[in-house]
Amino acid sequence: MTIDAPEMDVHVLMRTVDDLARTYEGVFSAETIERYVFESYTALARTATIKRYLAALARNFAADRLRALALAQGKIQSTVPQVLFVCVHNAGRSQVAAALLRHYAGSEVEVRSAGSLPASEVDPQVVEVLTARGIDMTGAFPKPLTDDVVRAADYVITMGCGDACPVYPGKNYLDWDLVDPAGQSPEITGQIIDDIDERVRTLWATVQK
Amino acid sequence: MTIDAPEMDVHVLMRTVDDLARTYEGVFSAETIERYVFESYTALARTATIKRYLAALARNFAADRLRALALAQGKIQSTVPQVLFVCVHNAGRSQVAAALLRHYAGSEVEVRSAGSLPASEVDPQVVEVLTARGIDMTGAFPKPLTDDVVRAADYVITMGCGDACPVYPGKNYLDWDLVDPAGQSPEITGQIIDDIDERVRTLWATVQK
Numbered sequence: 505m506t507i508d509a510p511e512m513d514v515h516v517l518m519r520t521v522d523d524l525a526r527t528y529e530g531v532f533s534a535e536t537i538e539r540y541v542f543e544s545y546t547a548l549a550r551t552a553t554i555k556r557y558l559a560a561l562a563r564n565f566a567a568d569r570l571r572a573l574a575l576a577q578g579k580i581q582s583t584v585p586q587v588l589f590v591c592v593h594n595a596g597r598s599q600v601a602a603a604l605l606r607h608y609a610g611s612e613v614e615v616r617s618a619g620s621l622p623a624s625e626v627d628p629q630v631v632e633v634l635t636a637r638g639i640d641m642t643g644a645f646p647k648p649l650t651d652d653v654v655r656a657a658d659y660v661i662t663m664g665c666g667d668a669c670p671v672y673p674g675k676n677y678l679d680w681d682l683v684d685p686a687g688q689s690p691e692i693t694g695q696i697i698d699d700i701d702e703r704v705r706t707l708w709a710t711v712q713k
Numbered sequence: 714m715t716i717d718a719p720e721m722d723v724h725v726l727m728r729t730v731d732d733l734a735r736t737y738e739g740v741f742s743a744e745t746i747e748r749y750v751f752e753s754y755t756a757l758a759r760t761a762t763i764k765r766y767l768a769a770l771a772r773n774f775a776a777d778r779l780r781a782l783a784l785a786q787g788k789i790q791s792t793v794p795q796v797l798f799v800c801v802h803n804a805g806r807s808q809v810a811a812a813l814l815r816h817y818a819g820s821e822v823e824v825r826s827a828g829s830l831p832a833s834e835v836d837p838q839v840v841e842v843l844t845a846r847g848i849d850m851t852g853a854f855p856k857p858l859t860d861d862v863v864r865a866a867d868y869v870i871t872m873g874c875g876d877a878c879p880v881y882p883g884k885n886y887l888d889w890d891l892v893d894p895a896g897q898s899p900e901i902t903g904q905i906i907d908d909i910d911e912r913v914r915t916l917w918a919t920v921q922k
Contacts (some may be wrong), residue, residue: 516796545879551829621760
């Protein structure tokens with residue numbers, strides 16, 4: 505069992521708790537924030553193979569989740585629609601959909617993605633094809649599906665993850681039947697991305713109505 | 714996407730929140746308990762294929778986690794050692810070890826188990842072999858590894874899950890090199906259980922010292 509600087513990680517996580525406690529002062533208790541940060545770290549540690557950036561990823565994951573929770577509970581407001589993409593590994597399909605919707609909609613939408621069984625990293629071939637198309641994939645990482653992001657969503661789009669996603673009233677649920685790009689050739693991956701691209705444009709047109 | 718009575722589940726989860734809020738009055742805020750119950754449900758929904766008992770399993774999982782958190786934070790006390798077994802799927806090895814230690818140590822120890830990538834159910838063959846040996850496996854279900862149960866543990870025993878487990882100071886970490894019983898014949902499964910049995914007896918002798 506190789507442990508990559510856990511003491512340093514704990515140090516970073518404690519600082520993250522302090523920072524997020526300042527951001528969410530009067531919104532969430534320090535107890536809630538501490539729980540979110542350390543649970544997010546443990547959740548990512550379960551599946552990540554590269555441990556080096558784990559504390560930094562946990563910081564981003566916890567911050568995203570706390571924002572989603574605050575939105576879901578009406579503690580903060582957003583004027584833009586909240587869209588969540590869920591696939592199995594959060595390494596291909598849901599990452600592509602999230603990146604494309606961000607690309608088209610910019611700040612006009614808040615996009616999140618998650619997986620029922622998150623992979624250890626985003627599919628490198630997917631990153632390559634998207635980057636070649638000018639789509640930014642920096643900082644994308646596979647994350648498990650959590651209750652907070654489902655609650656915050658106005659639109660939940662599932663792709664091949666069955667009923668991994670709890671259903672709450674008042675949301676729009678869509679299921680997209682897509683081929684998994686994992687292990688496919690660059691050509692097939694490109695076609696799958698084209699398919700997702702078309703669906704994302706249609707979705708964005710629908711969301712804007 | 715088939716949804717199995719989600720409204721009924723939400724009803725059960727809300728009642729669980731109320732019950733646990735009474736149990737942990739003055740220990741945890743209602744906010745923390747609500748988060749634990751719904752996050753536990755979502756975490757199990759990600760990987761469980763049989764959805765029928767999900768709300769009941771989420772109740773048990775959330776209750777276990779809250780007890781672990783209360784112990785870890787010194788908000789409640791236990792006079793007995795806390796032992797955590799972690800494997801990949803929490804379907805075979807860690808379930809066997811947990812069941813055997815409970816069998817030998819009874820109420821003299823608190824035992825928990827978890828997986829880095831929890832399976833949809835406990836390995837039926839493992840349940841069969843253990844039940845034939847008079848070991849109770851009722852109510853056992855695969856659960857993801859969470860921060861709270863690591864924090865509460867005095868002993869953390871990992872089995873084939875690499876460094877999925879965050880390391881905190883003041884705990885005893887052991888790594889057991891065991892064959893995964895998944896897909897093995899009943900004979901091999903029996904041998905693996907014998908191996909775990911011997912290790913569990915030795916561990917229990919060590920813990921008692």
